[in-house]
Amino acid sequence: MCYSKTFQENIEKMRSEMHKDVDTFCDLVKSKEEDQVNIGLEELEISINETALDTIFAHCENNQESTPLLPEQQQELRNRVRSRVSPGQKPGPERDSEPEGSPNQNPGSKKPGESFCERVLRGFREMLSRLQKTWQAVLAWVKKMWASFVNVVKSIWSAIKDFCSRVAKYFSSLFLA
Known part of the structure; x- marks a missing residue:
């Protein structure tokens, strides 16, 4: 696909922002x-x-003709992303939650023999897995x-073609009769 220079600049800006966010997390x-690390992970994801x-x-704002996104759709998109993670929120119905008491349930819960660095990793x-699942779900929603x-547009186009064909046949029969 060919994207505009502005889009490429926006992607670079996004990458830069994400790198800054990761740097901030690493400083933390x-x-x-441990509590700060858990909060930092939540803030990084958000x-x-x-x-x-x-x-x-x-x-979408810079390409309204080719990428229309109504305000309601923008809000729905934002809600779908935000509903998957909120600060201090336990996994909701949209998120894959671990069984109660599982050592993977909370990134801060320590597995036996696990170092601080291993826990952070x-x-x-x-x-990262939650981010991937969130954006895969968003992509599936957009595709759907x-x-x-x-x-809907194909059905309308088909009805229009059918109508035009019938009208053309009707007029042909009138003029040939």
Whole structure:
């Protein structure tokens, strides 16, 4: 696909913001305060999601003809991303939760023999997994939404073609009779 220079600039800006967010998280990890690390992971996930949403909305704003996104759709998109993670929130129905008491249930819960760094890495991987699941779900929703719209337009186009064909046959029969 060919994207505009503005879109590429927005992607670069998004990458830069995400790198800054990861750097901030890494600085926080140096403190080795487990509660701060857990909060930092939540904030990092939220920040990455918000940065990605801002990039999408900026693209839609700059390309309204080719990428229309109504305010209601923007809000639905934002809600779908935000409902998957909120600060201090336990996994909701949309999130894959671990069985009660599982050592993977909370990135801060320590597995036997696990070091602080291993726990942080596990928490980071879990956060990346949630990000991946969130954006895969968003992509599936967008595809479904647009597929439904495309099907409606195809049905209308088919009805118009059928109508035009019938009218053409009718007029042909009038003039040939």
